Amino acid sequence: MATTKKILRALAGETLETPPIWMMRQAGRYLPEYRATRGEAGDFLSLCYNPELAAEVTLQPIRRYGFDAAILFADILLLPQALGADLWFVTGEGPRLSTIETQEDFDKLKAASEIHETLNPVYETVRILSRELPEETTLIGFAGAPWTVATYMIAGRGTPDQGPAHALKDSNPALFDQVIDLLTEGTIDYLSKQIEAGAEVVKIFDSWAGSLKGADFDKYALEPAKKIIAALKEKHPGIPVIAFPRGAGERYEGFAKATGADCVAVDDAVSAEWVAEHVQKDGCVQGNLKSSHMVTGGQALVDETRRIVEALGKGPHIFNLGHGITPDADPENVQLMIDTVRGK
Ligand code: CP3
Numbered sequence: 001m002a003t004t005k006k007i008l009r010a011l012a013g014e015t016l017e018t019p020p021i022w023m024m025r026q027a028g029r030y031l032p033e034y035r036a037t038r039g040e041a042g043d044f045l046s047l048c049y050n051p052e053l054a055a056e057v058t059l060q061p062i063r064r065y066g067f068d069a070a071i072l073f074a075d076i077l078l079l080p081q082a083l084g085a086d087l088w089f090v091t092g093e094g095p096r097l098s099t100i101e102t103q104e105d106f107d108k109l110k111a112a113s114e115i116h117e118t119l120n121p122v123y124e125t126v127r128i129l130s131r132e133l134p135e136e137t138t139l140i141g142f143a144g145a146p147w148t149v150a151t152y153m154i155a156g157r158g159t160p161d162q163g164p165a166h167a168l169k170d171s172n173p174a175l176f177d178q179v180i181d182l183l184t185e186g187t188i189d190y191l192s193k194q195i196e197a198g199a200e201v202v203k204i205f206d207s208w209a210g211s212l213k214g215a216d217f218d219k220y221a222l223e224p225a226k227k228i229i230a231a232l233k234e235k236h237p238g239i240p241v242i243a244f245p246r247g248a249g250e251r252y253e254g255f256a257k258a259t260g261a262d263c264v265a266v267d268d269a270v271s272a273e274w275v276a277e278h279v280q281k282d283g284c285v286q287g288n289l290k291s292s293h294m295v296t297g298g299q300a301l302v303d304e305t306r307r308i309v310e311a312l313g314k315g316p317h318i319f320n321l322g323h324g325i326t327p328d329a330d331p332e333n334v335q336l337m338i339d340t341v342r343g344k
Helices: 004-009 032-041 045-050 050-066 079-082 102-106 115-132 146-155 163-171 173-196 214-237 255-259 272-278 298-311 331-341
Strands: 069-071 087-090 096-097 138-144 201-207 241-245 263-265 284-288 317-321
Touching: 004 138, 004 317, 032 045, 032 050, 045 087, 050 069, 050 115, 069 146, 079 087, 079 115, 079 146, 079 173, 096 146, 102 163, 102 173, 115 138, 115 173, 138 146, 138 173, 146 163, 146 201, 146 214, 163 173, 163 241, 173 201, 173 214, 201 214, 214 241, 214 255, 241 255, 255 263, 255 331, 272 284, 272 298, 284 298, 298 317, 317 331
Parallel strands: 069 138, 138 201, 201 241, 241 263, 263 284, 284 317
Antiparallel strands: 087 096
């Protein structure tokens, strides 16, 4: 057997007796040690661009819980910043960026090949982690999917319905397609460098894929993922890719086959039983416990965790939440979830 890391075995299609486990946003504000390191860094972006401290917060949940994977500490919005967009975070509100409304706004951005000067500290974080992680822990790199990143770049902030991005797509498709193409190219370069620095798996976060319907889903969720995955696998044969088209609903079915992803991460809007039948038939799946159980805990957490492990236990499965853990989560509930998955 070429590898013994459990995450890599599941991604290769093996059904394991106990699913490997990690958690989206596992390094985050629910952990006191994260809040302390973030305080030391000053603010969120300074933490992202400080390789020693970013590596430290990546390692914190591994030390505390022994997750099977560590996810690089960074953010999907570092790529737009590297392309020349302004980026800042407003406490309690979220990200703010310069907007894209016109061709002139787009023309101010840099070429995809020019991103690395800004992103070099991220690659350094990956190099530190690949030296320091325990042997059995898999290192996951990531980027946002072009559509999701475009929704922030166009609106200049998070939006409940991705309205500004939809409006640009429908009113000026030529400009919109340039944004998507630049992000597709930049994502390939960004993820390639993470892989060269030591990332063993990469994940593509399409958090707002659910607002793309019909042919738009094909064109802006499926096609870019397919292009990115094909380019990565050509440059780095065998690199496993996890795709997360959050909110895809019925479109989760067939997503792995259509894009070449080795694993599809599913949110909590689809049931584990449905996922077993319609998604896992094509390969590994990751998910899908509701994040709110990390706040509320108790018997409901245990029951739901067992249900998911049972429903997805007959095929390759990586246990995870359906979305990121929230700052109000109780660290004790995370331990309860892990103990339940591992049958302790
Ligand atoms: O999962 C991990 O632990 C790895 C690091 C990671 C972060 N963001 C750190 C972060 C990852 C993989 C992301 C992805 C990300 N970032 C997504 C896609 C996944 C998703 O959650 O849908 C999106 C949409 C973003 C953009 C983003 N970053 C927003 C909207 C916010 C503000 C919302 C919030 O939770 O405050 C961030 C900030 C952010 N990214 C934090 C962390 C730990 C909180 C920053 C802080 O410490 O204040």
